[in-house]
Amino acid sequence: MITLDDVHKSFGSNDVLRGVNLHVAKGTSMVIIGGSGTGKSVAIKSILGLVTPDSGTITVDGTDVTKADRDAFLARFGMLFQGGALFDSLPVWQNVSFRLLRGSLAKPKEEARAIAVEKLRRVGLTADVADRLPAELSGGMQKRVGLARAIAADPEIIFFDEPTTGLDPIMAGVINDLIREIVTEMGATTMTITHDMSSVRTIADHVAMLHAGKIRWTGPVAEMDSAGDPYVDQFIHGRAEGPIEAVR
Amino acid sequence: MSVLAALGRVILGLFAAIGRVSIFGAQTLSHMLRPPFYPREFALALLNIGWLSLPVVGLTAIFTGGALALQIYAGGARFNAEAVVPQIVAIGMVRELGPVLVGLMIAARVTSSIAAEIATMKVTEQIDALVTLSTHPMKYLTAPRVLAATLVVPLLVAVGDVIGIFGGYAVATGTLGFNAAAYIQNTVDFLQLRDITSSLAKGAVFGCIAALMGCYFGMNTGRGAQGVGRATKGSVEAAAVLILAANFVLTGVFFSL
Ligand SMILES: Nc1ncnc2c1ncn2[C@@H]1O[C@H](COP(=O)(O)OP(=O)(O)OP(=O)(O)O)[C@@H](O)[C@H]1O
Ligand SMILES: [Mg+2]
Numbered sequence: 139m140i141t142l143d144d145v146h147k148s149f150g151s152n153d154v155l156r157g158v159n160l161h162v163a164k165g166t167s168m169v170i171i172g173g174s175g176t177g178k179s180v181a182i183k184s185i186l187g188l189v190t191p192d193s194g195t196i197t198v199d200g201t202d203v204t205k206a207d208r209d210a211f212l213a214r215f216g217m218l219f220q221g222g223a224l225f226d227s228l229p230v231w232q233n234v235s236f237r238l239l240r241g242s243l244a245k246p247k248e249e250a251r252a253i254a255v256e257k258l259r260r261v262g263l264t265a266d267v268a269d270r271l272p273a274e275l276s277g278g279m280q281k282r283v284g285l286a287r288a289i290a291a292d293p294e295i296i297f298f299d300e301p302t303t304g305l306d307p308i309m310a311g312v313i314n315d316l317i318r319e320i321v322t323e324m325g326a327t328t329m330t331i332t333h334d335m336s337s338v339r340t341i342a343d344h345v346a347m348l349h350a351g352k353i354r355w356t357g358p359v360a361e362m363d364s365a366g367d368p369y370v371d372q373f374i375h376g377r378a379e380g381p382i383e384a385v386r
Numbered sequence: 387m388s389v390l391a392a393l394g395r396v397i398l399g400l401f402a403a404i405g406r407v408s409i410f411g412a413q414t415l416s417h418m419l420r421p422p423f424y425p426r427e428f429a430l431a432l433l434n435i436g437w438l439s440l441p442v443v444g445l446t447a448i449f450t451g452g453a454l455a456l457q458i459y460a461g462g463a464r465f466n467a468e469a470v471v472p473q474i475v476a477i478g479m480v481r482e483l484g485p486v487l488v489g490l491m492i493a494a495r496v497t498s499s500i501a502a503e504i505a506t507m508k509v510t511e512q513i514d515a516l517v518t519l520s521t522h523p524m525k526y527l528t529a530p531r532v533l534a535a536t537l538v539v540p541l542l543v544a545v546g547d548v549i550g551i552f553g554g555y556a557v558a559t560g561t562l563g564f565n566a567a568a569y570i571q572n573t574v575d576f577l578q579l580r581d582i583t584s585s586l587a588k589g590a591v592f593g594c595i596a597a598l599m600g601c602y603f604g605m606n607t608g609r610g611a612q613g614v615g616r617a618t619k620g621s622v623e624a625a626a627v628l629i630l631a632a633n634f635v636l637t638g639v640f641f642s643l
Contacts, residue, residue, distance in 0.1 A: 188514045217518040223511035237519045241422055
């Protein structure tokens, strides 16, 4: 359903993406791994049009994303940003139900609030955080609010940029299960960026490893350990020695 | 040659900037006219730009009006024209000082806060988040602020004009020995409709410039805290200079044709 074909992106002299090819099938969970700064966030932002690739094409359901009707296109997506990106002037519940309070999906206020509280509960937050401001929450709590916001309107396609970074192991487990559930029960298509190998194993149907601006390896999660690729091997075992340099 | 080239580059850069700001302004206008509209954002902007600016506008105007009365009295005394204080205070406040001082105060207070807020939203990816939530950042952030400023700054200018005249009145009747009733009568008789409409029109233009510059610099900020700082500084400089330039043009349009 999502296809990246020879996508290139540079920032000045920094060639971040150098010909990325990737396919994500409908209703599956793709996990992207790769070293810090290799361009994972840039790759998913370019699908949403937040970053404009220098060359290459990105299609969703066969339609070029640059030619799709922007509003209809974006209405299908949810996104958790790596930094949370919560609106700091709005209380938590209005962040979560932002989409349900205005625009084409607008619902009555009480209903939007009830949905927000329910989504907050699913990411392990109690109803009393609903009226607080994002700045009053811990980093991990902000991350989970961002997650609740990404799933609030039940989108078809959801991107999670490091959903478990900054969470305790129990909460990370809760979030991993939630993402898995969203794929299997709601049939959503997801792309998740993570550095946490236990997340990879819980969430992924397929794994892709980004290295040096290209997809180094991609395949079903079950084949990851026997991929026989020294880069993948070094990465999933977290070894300092190997083909991937430690200083980048 | 290299001097010419440098000059050329500066002029080209200036034209490019004017072009970008014009496109930004045109986009803002088009977003104002097309739904969806965000009435809550608009109401908040009215409150922030209008109501909460009243204290600073009032204080600026009253001191300026008072000082103006003292100067006109002192200057007028040199050729026995002390009596013109009410008329000149009224004209000075309504035609020039009211709109310009309110405009500059709005640039200091509103432009800077809009630029800093939007720039911070930009560097913390909140603008990107808006896009992914199907909300156009210009429609949601820029259009309500620019519309609110354009509508409410004329009112602030009117308030500033009145308070400034009152400042002159208080000084003139309190220390310069003017008769209170005659002072008011002279002021009212002397002011023309054109003075008042020019004052309000200037307010609308200055409000529009102030909010537009805040949004423009905020949306085009560089990265990090330094980017936010630069955007804020640039927005206030641009707004202040453009307000003064626009004032010159508008004065020409209203009073020399
Ligand atoms: N807007 C931008 N302007 C300039 N450079 C950028 C921009 N966004 C990203 N980069 C650069 O692109 C590269 C990839 O960044 P990206 O955020 O995609 O990394 P990442 O793979 O998500 O890393 P991490 O795992 O640390 O989040 C980095 O070198 C970064 O400096
Ligand atoms: Mg990243």
